[in-house]
Amino acid sequence: MGRVDAGAPAAVGEDSVPDRTHRAAADPPALELTALSHRFGDVCAVDEVSLSVFRGEVVCLLGPSGCGKTTVLRIAAGLETLQGGRVSIDGRPIAGDGVAVPPEERGIGLVFQDYALFPHLTVGENIAFGLRRLDGAERQARITAALGGVGLEGFESRYPHMLSGGQQQRVALARALAAGPSVVLLDEPFSGLDARLRDKVRDQTLHALKGSGAATLMVTHDAEEAMFMGDRIAVMREGRILQTGTPDELYCHPGAAYVAELFGEVNRLNAVVRDGQVETPFGPLPANGLAEDVAAEILIRPEALRLSQAPGTPVGRIVASRMLGRTSLIHMSITDDAGQDVHLHARAPGRFLPEEGEKLSVALDTSQAFVFPQKSIK
């Protein structure tokens, strides 16, 4: 899906990276955040954050604990008073520019970590709570449709304590979607679920959100979850958005070492730029525009290293091989041109377990090797 954030910078700050998606948008974004800034005393929690979410799109805000994700969501919802910037829904300002629409009038559906269902109300009554303005028949039709949308037909009379965690989460989602909001905000909605259930509920949630056509902004600190759920991902660090793009763009074209590492383990090599290149045991790589004599680091994904018995250089000496299920992880040692031993990890699909001490040639898929200055954001 991936679209450019119309009219607003997708990324900000000196070290930030522009959005690589460049599709024009005919409609205004369903949710548009423009230059949001927010402080808690001395703490700058959100720093000039701009982001747009279009109808039918799921965008994930990804970053470590404390980077400001929840604060962005709370500002959009109206749960935090806007200090700087603007929030618009369907092209209409709802906060900023002298406007402050109260949370319940923003047309936003909310799902937070703890589901927060009313324990003394049935599932049907919990969903009906946001539909008080509708007449009885219309309200009932919405409740039935909302429960159907999350696969919980027939659960209307149950109380929350009679439901599993996953079912409670789906009721919370049904409640958020029942009123037909144009925007849905989710804050770590799967964090209370165990790993096995989480996969299933994520899948059901994605289907329900896509079925609703709402614009979704979801907060998570889990990169794999962001890749599963998001049409696009905005990577946050210390209150700023560093890079926005599709999961594929962020994984294959990270704009900073920090982004590359967020999406999976990397091998790290150091080199100095000479003649527009950096030297590696696999031969020279383009220096990614870095100036001469700059100290660079080369990040290589383990799956970019291919081991084979065919003759070739460099040669990797196997230190250990481990079966991890869907992939095998191979620890190896390579001697570089300076005679130094470099320890690298390779990852191969399926079962591939060379013997300790075995010597194999190693080839590099250069599309999975990234060159950054050593001072780059980590």
Ligand code: ATP
């Ligand atoms: P987490 O994933 O742990 O929820 P987050 O990325 O959502 O983290 P926020 O909750 O937005 O981060 O917090 C951003 C920063 O603002 C943190 O340094 C946090 O301690 C601070 N902060 C958040 N809420 C408040 C508050 N009500 N009062 C003071 N400081 C706050």
